[in-house]
Amino acid sequence: MEKAEHLPLVLALPAPGNGPVIDEEPLLRALAEVASPARLQVRPEGLCRVGRAGFFVALARAAELLLSGKARRVLVGAVDSLCDPGSLENLLAKGQLLCSSVREGILPGEGAGFVLLTRASMHRRDEPRAQGRILALALAKEPRHRYQSEPSLAEGLTSAFRQLHNHPVAGLRRVAHVLSCQTGETLWGHEFNRAYLRNAALMPEPLVGHLIAESLGDVGAGSGAIQIGHALHVLGELKPVHGQAPRALVYGCSDEGQVGAIIIERGT
Template identity: 35%
Template sequence: MSRLSARGRAAGLELLKPAFTLLQTRTARAVLVGGIDSHVDAGVLGILDQEGRVHAEEVLDGFVPGEGAGFLLLSSQRILPNSTAIAYVSSPGLGEEQGHRYSEQPYLGDGLADAVRAAVEGAPGLPVRTVFASLNGESFGAKEWGVAFIRNREALHPELRMEHPADCFGDIGAATGPVLV
């Protein structure tokens, strides 16, 4: 069985939900969830450049295109003898922003704020001390995070540490979620 998501940076995290369902219902012993993305396509780069979204000397509110792949092997039980888990992953919070970049609806900040709220609901170890974010240098994402932060500040530590690895390897699109995990 395989499943595909074309939801950009959210794709790898979005696919965790059905993966957890397969594991919880014991439909599968293990599930591989991943994301692969590249901005090598000249057509896509051309459109992004025309929109002024590709970081350049004259474009400061843009992102550095990257390419990457990240995969997570998930299991609720030991797969190989003597294997040990290196992390425990809980179900992601998901949200839908009606006023996204290409929408005619106004941006209200509900998507990411709802996703953060759902992710931290009932989570042990609150307040959250570190956030790994997909901030890529574009102000739109920073605005989204600002709204999500304000609406969820009670779940976030006052000395919150923000990590946004895209400043090191560029925006890797659908690979972002699995790579950050």
């Protein structure tokens, strides 16, 4: 009988204070049950409680495990719901819930997603074909985030885009599509516009993008995982240009200031 593989789990969750306290133990037990025959390993540092940008932080922590040789594969997930009574009450109290008295608010949603991550050099021929490749990952912090008084100058998102543009592989050509984890609120639109103009050479021309809130509402920490799946679907519909596979940029910004972004392409 084949020995069960120890599979580290890195999981993105809502930021503390945004709604009710999450009971993580039942969630982790349920994930362990469906992960058989692999045995999930969850350490305290494997839980990323930073909200909408959490999945990108989780990817960075998973990459550390892979690059250090501590794991051959890592399960990276994200889960959130803003539809439960506690979350709705929290949004209402902050004046962020879209309703008759709040025209500049969010439409709550919920979602979850998981990816199995490995290094390209460690992928085995007898394993399923990789659906995509993450070419570059960038993290940054926005000092003028939502919960402070000064308007954002998009310093965090600008930095994340610039890191991708300066990457020796991912930054060599434009991406074909931009996928945002943000809501439709004006502040996020202004932030993207500033960061986009400062990194226009990386962006599609003309600009082509998708806002997750347009289809699912605000799914919080679950956004990044869902948008990666959507990015792979979009890229699968595009034809190679001059023999080169098209790429997509996926990014997310937490209300508390964490920013994350990746460039991804379909597996070959």
